[in-house]
Amino acid sequence: MSNENPGIGLGADDAEMKRGPLGRWVNTAIKNPDRAYRSMFYVAMVFFLVTTLFPFYWLLVLALTPNNLISNMGLLPKGFNLTVFIEMFQRVPFHWYMFNSFVLGITTTVLVLLIASLAGYVFGRLRFPGKGILMLGILAISYFPPAAFLIPLFELFTGNTAISIGSVTVSSPDLFNTPAPMVFPFSALFLPLSIFILTTFYGQIPDGLEDAARVEGTTRLGALFRVIVPLSAPGVATAGVLTFISVYNEFFFSFLMNNGEAGSWAPIVAGILKYQGQFDTPFNLMAAASIVGVLPVAILVIIAQERIVSGLTAGALKE
Amino acid sequence: MGDVKLEHVSKHYGDVTAVDDMNLEIQDGEFICLVGPSGCGKSTTMEMIAGLTIPSEGEVFIGDREVTNLPPKDRGVAMVFQNIALFPHMNVYDNISFGLRLRNYDKEEIQRRVERAADVVQLEGMLERMPDEMSGGQRQRVAIARAIVRNPGVFLMDEPLANLDAKLRVHMRTELQRLHKELDTTIIYVTHDQAEAMTMSDRIAVIDSGRLQQIDPPLVCYNEPANLFVAGFIGSPSMNFLDGEVTDYGFESTYINVEFDPAEIGVEVGTDVTMGIRPEDVYLIEDERQVANPSHQIDAMTDVLEPMGDEIFVYLKLSEEAHADLEDATGVINDQLLMSVSPDTDVEEDEDVTVILDRTRVHLFDTETGKALSHGIESMVQASGAPGTEAESDD
Numbered sequence: 001m002s003n004e005n006p007g008i009g010l011g012a013d014d015a016e017m018k019r020g021p022l023g024r025w026v027n028t029a030i031k032n033p034d035r036a037y038r039s040m041f042y043v044a045m046v047f048f049l050v051t052t053l054f055p056f057y058w059l060l061v062l063a064l065t066p067n068n069l070i071s072n073m074g075l076l077p078k079g080f081n082l083t084v085f086i087e088m089f090q091r092v093p094f095h096w097y098m099f100n101s102f103v104l105g106i107t108t109t110v111l112v113l114l115i116a117s118l119a120g121y122v123f124g125r126l127r128f129p130g131k132g133i134l135m136l137g138i139l140a141i142s143y144f145p146p147a148a149f150l151i152p153l154f155e156l157f158t159g160n161t162a163i164s165i166g167s168v169t170v171s172s173p174d175l176f177n178t179p180a181p182m183v184f185p186f187s188a189l190f191l192p193l194s195i196f197i198l199t200t201f202y203g204q205i206p207d208g209l210e211d212a213a214r215v216e217g218t219t220r221l222g223a224l225f226r227v228i229v230p231l232s233a234p235g236v237a238t239a240g241v242l243t244f245i246s247v248y249n250e251f252f253f254s255f256l257m258n259n260g261e262a263g264s265w266a267p268i269v270a271g272i273l274k275y276q277g278q279f280d281t282p283f284n285l286m287a288a289a290s291i292v293g294v295l296p297v298a299i300l301v302i303i304a305q306e307r308i309v310s311g312l313t314a315g316a317l318k319e
Numbered sequence: 320m321g322d323v324k325l326e327h328v329s330k331h332y333g334d335v336t337a338v339d340d341m342n343l344e345i346q347d348g349e350f351i352c353l354v355g356p357s358g359c360g361k362s363t364t365m366e367m368i369a370g371l372t373i374p375s376e377g378e379v380f381i382g383d384r385e386v387t388n389l390p391p392k393d394r395g396v397a398m399v400f401q402n403i404a405l406f407p408h409m410n411v412y413d414n415i416s417f418g419l420r421l422r423n424y425d426k427e428e429i430q431r432r433v434e435r436a437a438d439v440v441q442l443e444g445m446l447e448r449m450p451d452e453m454s455g456g457q458r459q460r461v462a463i464a465r466a467i468v469r470n471p472g473v474f475l476m477d478e479p480l481a482n483l484d485a486k487l488r489v490h491m492r493t494e495l496q497r498l499h500k501e502l503d504t505t506i507i508y509v510t511h512d513q514a515e516a517m518t519m520s521d522r523i524a525v526i527d528s529g530r531l532q533q534i535d536p537p538l539v540c541y542n543e544p545a546n547l548f549v550a551g552f553i554g555s556p557s558m559n560f561l562d563g564e565v566t567d568y569g570f571e572s573t574y575i576n577v578e579f580d581p582a583e584i585g586v587e588v589g590t591d592v593t594m595g596i597r598p599e600d601v602y603l604i605e606d607e608r609q610v611a612n613p614s615h616q617i618d619a620m621t622d623v624l625e626p627m628g629d630e631i632f633v634y635l636k637l638s639e640e641a642h643a644d645l646e647d648a649t650g651v652i653n654d655q656l657l658m659s660v661s662p663d664t665d666v667e668e669d670e671d672v673t674v675i676l677d678r679t680r681v682h683l684f685d686t687e688t689g690k691a692l693s694h695g696i697e698s699m700v701q702a703s704g705a706p707g708t709e710a711e712s713d714d
Contacts, residue, residue: 208402208403211369211371211400211404212404212405212465213406214371214390215370215371215392215396215397216397217417217418218392219392222421227408231407
């Protein structure tokens, strides 16, 4: 029998014995899918951890290795040169670049939160014709590539655009090397996302609370900032953090709207490039600067996460 | 001061009319209940007094000021909301003092006023708590304290007790009455619960589908309802209604006839009328001596009994096919009658009984327009004049 049809005979009779460890694992996973899900979860987690954390590790490896030894790098640093974190501030006033980045980020965030709060109130709490189309318009604008605006905005902010009204010609102000040509485009670019976040949050605050505030003596605007915004704290924090990080990470406008000097409001990106001299490229200093530059945002996210997770609205109303 | 006047006020939302030509005059210090079924426009009316909604037409006056388009903060009103609406991010002290702080009172004055308000609603020692640490009744009291702390001319209360449990609701009802006595300000109170309206108010304004149906003291609304709607809405359980016609001999319907002289109460022969009689004005034949002016005897069969403790509701079938279904508040069901008898009465289900009506308590309404024609057939000499004209003026 077995000679005539060996394949079927083996498979049918000796199934348990012929399976290896993988076969047994597959068998239990089919019977108990939770195991499969759990292992998939671990695989995905390890993948994301490695892909997000490895670059930081690599920066650390580069920073700790003296610059003259940076070639044919392995996974371990060739040396342990901690003075690089002091040298990076001596070679370039990196703290000023960081200060500039903070000023740009905070100004933009404040501006965005202010405008997005007003917009979010209107979209989230009022009913008017054309609301859907306006929302769609904001969504559409948020998908415009920022690079498309670069040249016209550069012309505008460097004072090269002039409008003639009759005999009077008004030329645009020269704002190059000031925060304005960065803050305004940033605000415009990052507004739509904040508007969407705040619209959802403000829309969920019960009407009764706003009415109560208005009867108690606030205007609509007062009710927005005294009641609706504090109660939407997680949403406002989310919008603010996302905006701040986006500005902190931004490249195009940050790079092109100033001459790259710390005194010209150039942010971190210019600072890192500033290390590159005519005759050398100190990779270790650049790596160290990158790590220092990332730290504030990492800390901000860790702190803000607590804030975002902790809901403030518990027990808001007896519904 | 605290008198409120609405003149020809209407509110339209697109094609929907929420409030239709409302005229109201509320005296200073009065406790008025706006009562009506859900969606009748009573809350919209209140919002227009508060300024949260701007009327489409008409004018609103508070005191001697025209306030139709003023924002709520400038109207000198305070409001207690159905969902209580305490600011969840502030403690009790901050909640109560919210309005005062906005008006830049000094710290000592705020402190003094908050403590007095907390004293009135018995909230001493809880000023540091957050709203989510308090019970429903306590929160409601904070909301009331927040309203009274500013000494407003007018109090608006939008179903403030709707979310409390039954026992607390009865308790808060008496507290509100005490508060009204103490403060002596105008209170406008919205509710869909006619029992609340009956027990608390000086006058009840009954509203249906955006129109004012009747505004009168509670007992007048109960005893002399201006129309079918008011008759059916005020009183629980609701009034019995039977459709019939006026003949030379009085009211005639399929099962029940009530004798009277049509000329004497000013009803034309041949008019389609609806007769209304409250359950407590239907008596068993054994209790005939309690009725000064009984009607004909009516044969009926008991259907379902609802013993309430202090009384028994008896559903009576006037014909074999009748079903016990009196859910519809204003529904006219011609072959059934609801009777309330004292708890020691000896009745059983599915028993043949004979009942009589108290003729002085029979109401007649025009079936077509719903207007009241007469309240009490024997006492019509006194009754027909006053309520008849009132019904006219209110519509």
